[in-house]
Amino acid sequence: DVKVTQSSRYLVKRTGEKVFLECVQDMDHENMFWYRQDPGLGLRLIYFSYDVKMKEKGDIPEGYSVSREKKERFSLILESASTNQTSMYLCASSFLPGDNFAPKDTQYFGPGTRLTVL
Amino acid sequence: QKEVEQNSGPLSVPEGAIASLNCTYSDRGSQSFFWYRQYSGKSPELIMFIYSNGDKEDGRFTAQLNKASQYVSLLIRDSQPSDSATYLCAVNLWRDDKIIFGKGTRLHILP
Numbered sequence: 509d510v511k512v513t514q515s516s517r518y519l520v521k522r523t524g525e526k527v528f529l530e531c532v533q534d535m536d537h538e539n540m541f542w543y544r545q546d547p548g549l550g551l552r553l554i555y556f557s558y559d560v561k562m563k564e565k566g567d568i569p570e571g572y573s574v575s576r577e578k579k580e581r582f583s584l585i586l587e588s589a590s591t592n593q594t595s596m597y598l599c600a601s602s603f604l605p606g607d608n609f610a611p612k613d614t615q616y617f618g619p620g621t622r623l624t625v626l
Numbered sequence: 627q628k629e630v631e632q633n634s635g636p637l638s639v640p641e642g643a644i645a646s647l648n649c650t651y652s653d654r655g656s657q658s659f660f661w662y663r664q665y666s667g668k669s670p671e672l673i674m675f676i677y678s679n680g681d682k683e684d685g686r687f688t689a690q691l692n693k694a695s696q697y698v699s700l701l702i703r704d705s706q707p708s709d710s711a712t713y714l715c716a717v718n719l720w721r722d723d724k725i726i727f728g729k730g731t732r733l734h735i736l737p
Contacts, residue, residue, distance in 0.1 A: 539723050550729035551670075551714070558723065598669055603723060610675055611658035613718045613725050617669040 511535070512618035514599055520624045527586040529621050531599030538603040540582035541615065542566075542574060544595040551598065557582055589625045597621045628653045630717050632728035640736050645702040647713050647731050652696070655720025659691055659698045662714040664730065670714055674700070705735045 515530035531540065541556040543566075553566030555574040563574050571593060575583045582601075586593055600615040629652045639645040647661075658677050662670035676682045676689040676698070688701040698717070702709055712730040719726060
């Protein structure tokens with residue numbers, strides 16, 4: 509069973525704080541993703557990573573950075589939190605080479621972090 | 627801009643009836659198609675994937691794919707109140723490990 513965990517379910521921060529959201533997957537997946545989800549806007553891709561120490565910008569990278577120092581861990585960083593970054597943040601992982609059960613781009617999600625910035 | 631379109635709903639279906647959810651996509655090169663279910667306040671969970679034209683059945687769920695029409699659907703038979711959720715359609719991008727999600731259809735099963 510694929511398991512993706514996120515460091516917090518709920519988080520409250522103040523404007524200007526540096527915020528770290530952590531994601532860990534235990535399935536040896538190659539790819540990891542960070543999304544935010546807002547009502548009416550659906551899932552929007554912030555950053556993704558195809559390998560350790562590699563990162564690619566998604567559709568809305570402004571105000572965010574990421575770090576992937578180990579294969580199983582992908583961190584999202586809000587350098588200086590702002591109120592418009594209040595959202596649900598979702599981490600996902602995909603692709604285990606040699607796994608023929610599902611398409612390689614099948615994504616599995618963590619439980620999400622509901623971040624509120626005051 | 628590659629897109630996945632879904633009717634936002636809400637779609638109201640009586641308990642025990644068939645719920646039909648539809649999705650269209652713009653990337654003709656897409657090969658993999660997914661349906662996720664998302665309960666309010668929770669994260670999306672994978673229900674089914676399909677990559678061949680035709681139907682794929684899994685319990686009460688049937689995914690239907692028509693690549694010529696760029697159309698994917700999900701049928702839920704014998705709908706239960708526990709099926710009330712938002713259903714997200716997702717499609718892979720040609721030569722990419724990413725998938726694009728639709729904004730979802732809210733389904734409400736009426737007891």
